[in-house]
Amino acid sequence: MARSAAAFPTSIVAAAVAAVLAAFLLASCGPRVEYRPRPGFASEEELPNEVVLDDGTVIRYVPVTEYIARKKARKEGRDYDPEARSRGAAALGGPPPPQFLSWEELQDGAVRMQAIMPEQVVANTMRAFREERFGELWDQLVAEGLKRRAAEEGGPDAARERFVGWASARRTEVMTLLNRMSFGFSTNAVIIRKSGPTSLTLELAPQVAGEFKYRVVEVEFGQTKDGERVFLLGIR
Helix, strand or coil, X not given: CCCCHHHCCHHHHHHHHHHHHHHHHHHHHCCCEEEEECCCCCCCCCCCCEEECCCCCEEEEECHHHHHHHHHHHHCCCCCCCCHHHHHHHHCCCCCCCCCXXXXXXXXXXXXXXXXXXXXXXHHHHHHHHCCCHHHXXXXXXXXXXXXXXXXXXXXXXXXXXXHHHHHHCHHHHHHHHHHHHCCCCCXXXXXXXXXXXXXXXXECHHHHCCCCCCEEEEEEEEECCEEEEEEEEEC
């Protein structure tokens, strides 16, 4: 004869209910999702919009402006609203805020490089090495303090020329580092440490660094007329 639910001990019924609720909550929450800025050099063919890690974490690559807006919303304790910026601009009778471009190609063939995150420094530096734009990289993305120190020997033009020569001679090895590092930000392949009041060290983790001649990228935060930017401080 079947037993009624009332005939079971209360503890067993409570445990069963708790298990069902836990399973429901787990299913409703779904996998953990992390948002990452899409590197400026990576197309959707090279880097999918969504990547699932071995532990089930979902990495979603979004435009840098969306990443920054999401980060700001989280810091302020509110949900991210993708239409908020456009609505705010429309209410004031103006166009939506311009999208931040870390790499902008100008009509005369030159480029404008800028970064507001370390990942963009890596992406821009890699693209500059790939396209052999070493002089423009020096002029626009290398930290001013580093350029001043280099200019102490022979002046600014000589310092720029030495950098271009160094970059040209080591192009393959540096690109190998930057390529591996650019795809390592979403995993544990890159270790980021604070190395000074305004500087960070980005280093390949020991488990992947053995085969690389260069393993470290150093970046520095600084204020410009356009706001805070991040600059290349060194590669070693």
